[in-house]
Amino acid sequence: MGTLENPVLRLVDRARRRSAWLYHFNAGACNGCDIELVACLTPRYDVEQLGIRLEGSPRHADILCVTGPVTRTTREALVIIHAQIPDPKVVVAIGSCPATCNVFAGSPMVAGPVDQVIPVDVYIAGCPPRPHAIIQGIAQAIELLVAKKEIDP
Amino acid sequence: MNLLRALFALLVFPGLVYALPMGWLMLGSERRVVARLQGRVGPPLSQAFYDFVKLLAKWPVARTRLDGLLFTFLPLLALGSSLGALALLPVLAPTGNSSGDLILFVGLMEMAPLCAILAGFASRSIYGEVGATREAILGISSNVPFLAALLALAYASGSLELARIVLLSPWAVRAPALLAILCCLPVKLRINPFSVANAEQEILAGPLTEFSGPRLALWELAHAMEWVTLSGLVAVLLVPLHRLSQPVGALAFILASFALVPLLATLAAATARLKLAQATRFLWRWAALAAAIAFATAMASRFWRA
Numbered sequence: 001m002g003t004l005e006n007p008v009l010r011l012v013d014r015a016r017r018r019s020a021w022l023y024h025f026n027a028g029a030c031n032g033c034d035i036e037l038v039a040c041l042t043p044r045y046d047v048e049q050l051g052i053r054l055e056g057s058p059r060h061a062d063i064l065c066v067t068g069p070v071t072r073t074t075r076e077a078l079v080i081i082h083a084q085i086p087d088p089k090v091v092v093a094i095g096s097c098p099a100t101c102n103v104f105a106g107s108p109m110v111a112g113p114v115d116q117v118i119p120v121d122v123y124i125a126g127c128p129p130r131p132h133a134i135i136q137g138i139a140q141a142i143e144l145l146v147a148k149k150e151i152d153p
Numbered sequence: 154m155n156l157l158r159a160l161f162a163l164l165v166f167p168g169l170v171y172a173l174p175m176g177w178l179m180l181g182s183e184r185r186v187v188a189r190l191q192g193r194v195g196p197p198l199s200q201a202f203y204d205f206v207k208l209l210a211k212w213p214v215a216r217t218r219l220d221g222l223l224f225t226f227l228p229l230l231a232l233g234s235s236l237g238a239l240a241l242l243p244v245l246a247p248t249g250n251s252s253g254d255l256i257l258f259v260g261l262m263e264m265a266p267l268c269a270i271l272a273g274f275a276s277r278s279i280y281g282e283v284g285a286t287r288e289a290i291l292g293i294s295s296n297v298p299f300l301a302a303l304l305a306l307a308y309a310s311g312s313l314e315l316a317r318i319v320l321l322s323p324w325a326v327r328a329p330a331l332l333a334i335l336c337c338l339p340v341k342l343r344i345n346p347f348s349v350a351n352a353e354q355e356i357l358a359g360p361l362t363e364f365s366g367p368r369l370a371l372w373e374l375a376h377a378m379e380w381v382t383l384s385g386l387v388a389v390l391l392v393p394l395h396r397l398s399q400p401v402g403a404l405a406f407i408l409a410s411f412a413l414v415p416l417l418a419t420l421a422a423a424t425a426r427l428k429l430a431q432a433t434r435f436l437w438r439w440a441a442l443a444a445a446i447a448f449a450t451a452m453a454s455r456f457w458r459a
Contacts (some may be wrong), residue, residue, distance in 0.1 A: 015206035018197075043192040048184070051196055051203060056357035057280075059214065059365035062207070086365045087212040 013146050016062070016088075019051040020142045023061035023085065027078055027114065028104075032105050032128035033095040037065060039131045040138075047134025047135060050142075058084040063141050064091045066114050069101040075111045082118045088148040090141040091120045094134060163240040166403065167385060172197060172239055175407070176377025177201040179384070179414050183344075185288055186418035208370035223275050224364060227268045228371035234264030235378035242385050243316035244406050246400055255313045262382065265375055266292050266341070268349075272372075273360030284359025288350035294433040295340040298440035302330035303448050307391075307449035319389055323454050330447035331390055336440035338383055338417065342376075342431070349429050364415065384410040410420035 026034055038045045041054060055061050058081045070078055082091070091114075096102040098114040114120055121144050124137035162168055180201035188195025216224060238261035266288060273285025307313050310321035322330075340347040351359035359373050387400070388409035394402040427435070 011206055012210040015210065017201040019200065019203040019207040046188070046195075048188060048196050049194040051200055052200040056353045057362045059363055060358065060369060062211075084214070086214050 017142055019053075020062050020138065020145060021053045021055045021060055022063045022065050022138070023055055023058045023081070024065045024067070025074075025078060025081055027066050027068045027074045027098065028071035028110070029095065029097060033067035033097070034143070036128045036131055037067070037134060040134055045131045045135060047138070050139075052138065062089060062145055063086050063130060063138065064089060065094055065138075066091065066098045066118075066120075067094045068112055069097045069104045069107075070111045070117050071109050072111050075100050075117055078114070078117055088145055090121045090145045090148070091118055091132065092124065092137055092141045093120045094124050094137070095129055096125060096127045102127060111127075159240070162245070163236065167242055167244050167381075167406070168236060168240045171407075172236065172378055172381045173374075174371055175410070176374070176381045177205065179380045179411070180373075180377050182411075182414050183380075183418045183421070186415050187254070187422045190419065190422040192256050192346055196448055199230055201373070205373055208373065209367050211366035213366045213368065224272070224368050225371075227275070228368055228375055231265040231268035231375040232371055232378060234261040234268075235375055235382050238262040238264075239378065239382040239385060240245050241315060242382070242389050243319055244385070244389065244394060244403060255307055255315055255318065257301065258315060259300065263292075265379055268375075269321075269360045269372075272309075272364070273441070275364035276360070278363045280356040280362040281354050281356070281360050284350050284352075286361070287352075288360060289358075290429060291336070291347065291432060294436040295337045295440070297437060298333045298444040299337040299341075301441070301444035302333035305444065305447035305451040306330050308448070309454050310457070315389075320395055323450075326451045326454060327390060327446050329443045329450065331387065333440050333443035333447060334387060334390070336436070336443060338387070338413075339420060339435065341383055342380060342417065346427050347432050348421075348425040352426060355426075380414075381410065384413040387413060439451045 014140060024034070024037055038054075039045060039051075058064070062085075064085055066078070082089075093099055093114050097104060098120070101107075101110055101113055104110050111117070122137050122141045124133055126133055129137075154282045159320040164170065173360070178198060178201075181198040183195065183201060213221075238258050241258045270285045270289050271291070273281040277280075282392065288293060305326055306318050306322045309323060309326040312321065314319060338343070343349075343351050351361070356362075361369065364372055385406065388406050392402075392405050392409045394406060397405055
């Protein structure tokens, strides 16, 4: 599937590239990465000009942004919310915590890094990452979103 | 002949062929004007179109059969009835004998909010239910002045035909009626001071929280149609289209409809969300006052003429 010669498919690819809606899930972050993600929407960085929008409902989203290490209480919620996002979808792990648990590693409250719970497509490093880095990571995620043609089971 | 004209109105102008690009343009430019006023660049004007295509191309979430039917049927009904209301506006045949009739127009116009309320309750999500409740309360509050203004116009012109209302209602009635309709416009379009029903950061997306993919795309389209229809209603009442030739009249209609978008966007960018009680209080106090003035002048003008 997906020869780019078909004009309809080309239009769909173009639309996916220009209209990525994010859902932000705080799995137990210290709020540092959350602030940096919201900073991307401010006049200085203005990601809305790329068609990116922060959505309140996972049902509307294309990209799941996870911040923080997965705690024992958010583990199940993360699985449910990941399942609620319609395909095609991409998961972005923002900051060091979702990748490695960072300073929270070894805590009895922490269930582990995000990729032990749901598959992660893009990691953005930093504690917290700068808005530039987040925008770059989201741009990579959008390219992955366009490339994803098949349904993830 | 009449059927042909009705089909033309529904499918070409001011119906589908005009309304689709216009609706997307209105949504896109509203977001862009808001962004500019906030010191941002904002999305391209075609953003709403790309959003629509993207949502259409998403895989639908599996639902039980009844839920699936309901979730597809409600936005389709909202979309179709908004489009039907738009087709009734006397744009191209403003000299009378059009079949556009006020009661049908109001019925079709009110279908979309009703569908949104039903959709909110049908989704059984807590956010959907709260959003639907708010939508219902706001709907009642905004419809009293809205319908009173339309009734005042009908009473002043002595007819329930939209074309005759536009042609005959005197300006002493029309000005306060337009004021009341303009007060209700941001409520019906759910934009900022009155974005109570779809309050993001508060109840996610209100009634549409559980909708996804193609079904959400249909809702976005229905919302765009509401923009085109309501601004078209104001344009028809504001611009004396019957004095212009048909192509010029059509152009004036399009320009007047579109001119409302920056005004509404400025309002949306300049204000914060009201609480439900504050919003209803505003409507019952000020919009209802304008509608009451319209009604009083309508009665006075009928009395003078008799």
